[in-house]
Amino acid sequence: MDARLYVIPGSHPSAAAALMLEHKGIPFKRTDLMPVVSKGVLRAVGFPGNTVPALKIEGDKVQGSRQIARELERLRPEAPLFPADPDKRAAVEAAESFGDEELQHPIRQLLWWGFKQDRSPLKSYSEGAKLGVPIDLAVKTGAPLVALSARFNEASDENARAAAAKLPALLDRVDAWIEDGTLNGDQLNAADFQIAPSIALAMTLDDLRSAIENRPTGALAKRVVPSYPGRMPAVLPAEWLAPLSSDSAV
Numbered sequence: 282m283d284a285r286l287y288v289i290p291g292s293h294p295s296a297a298a299a300l301m302l303e304h305k306g307i308p309f310k311r312t313d314l315m316p317v318v319s320k321g322v323l324r325a326v327g328f329p330g331n332t333v334p335a336l337k338i339e340g341d342k343v344q345g346s347r348q349i350a351r352e353l354e355r356l357r358p359e360a361p362l363f364p365a366d367p368d369k370r371a372a373v374e375a376a377e378s379f380g381d382e383e384l385q386h387p388i389r390q391l392l393w394w395g396f397k398q399d400r401s402p403l404k405s406y407s408e409g410a411k412l413g414v415p416i417d418l419a420v421k422t423g424a425p426l427v428a429l430s431a432r433f434n435e436a437s438d439e440n441a442r443a444a445a446a447k448l449p450a451l452l453d454r455v456d457a458w459i460e461d462g463t464l465n466g467d468q469l470n471a472a473d474f475q476i477a478p479s480i481a482l483a484m485t486l487d488d489l490r491s492a493i494e495n496r497p498t499g500a501l502a503k504r505v506v507p508s509y510p511g512r513m514p515a516v517l518p519a520e521w522l523a524p525l526s527s528d529s530a531v
């Protein structure tokens with residue numbers, strides 16, 4: 282199968298798509314893109330939208346982590362990403378939608394808010410990436426890209442604070458799906474691949490790791506994505522983190 286995956290280094294839905302290709306045993310080439318620049322490149326190579334993950338496979342273009350899951354399942358049914366039982370499939374799809382629509386974005390906002398304060402950690406998120414420019418140079422000259430990405434992602438103080446406040450409830454929902462067997466079963470499914478990279482990315486923040494790693498959701502992330510690139514030293518204001526620390530202490 283001829284497959285090329287377009288990603289932004291450190292992007293959690295991009296990691297989800299790569300994991301699903303690996304799960305299916307489909308070899309693929311990867312094109313690493315810089316944020317913001319990615320939008321123009323994706324349009325230039327013919328994708329209708331401007332976000333990663335974007336996949337060219339067998340001559341077709343598929344964009345979006347959930348769409349990619351379905352296309353991979355259609356092209357290569359084994360190993361399945363969705364359970365055959367309709368009720369179990371509905372539960373996996375509900376968890377997968379939550380991962381895409383509710384979990385991804387607050388984590389993205391916290392990260393971009395962090396890069397606004399200090400962009401030096403950006404380099405660690407690009408480990409192993411081929412961006413076409415030396416990464417040190419990209420980081421040194423990256424202030425406009427960070428400012429634009431933070432703006433696109435609406436990573437204002439107010440929204441980042443709200444994102445931190447949402448985390449305990451989001452983590453509780455993931456733990457509950459693990460508890461009822463929807464996630465982290467013997468066979469990993471599309472929802473595991475959707476959610477685990479978001480959790481793994483959250484754990485790259487020194488501010489968040491200790492509140493996540495000992496929960497069931499932390500174990501899921503470590504199982505599915507044992508090494509996620511990137512590390513952001515503590516940057517979030519302590520008062521934003523109070524709900525998270527009290528939640529993990531319970």
Ligand SMILES: N[C@@H](CCC(=O)N[C@@H](CS)C(=O)NCC(=O)O)C(=O)O
Nearest residue numbers: 292293294316317332333334345346
């Ligand atoms: N919910 C979408 C998310 C797509 C998305 O927002 N991707 C981000 C990266 S995580 C992106 O392409 N951002 C453009 C940019 O940073 O310039 C999915 O799961 O595919």
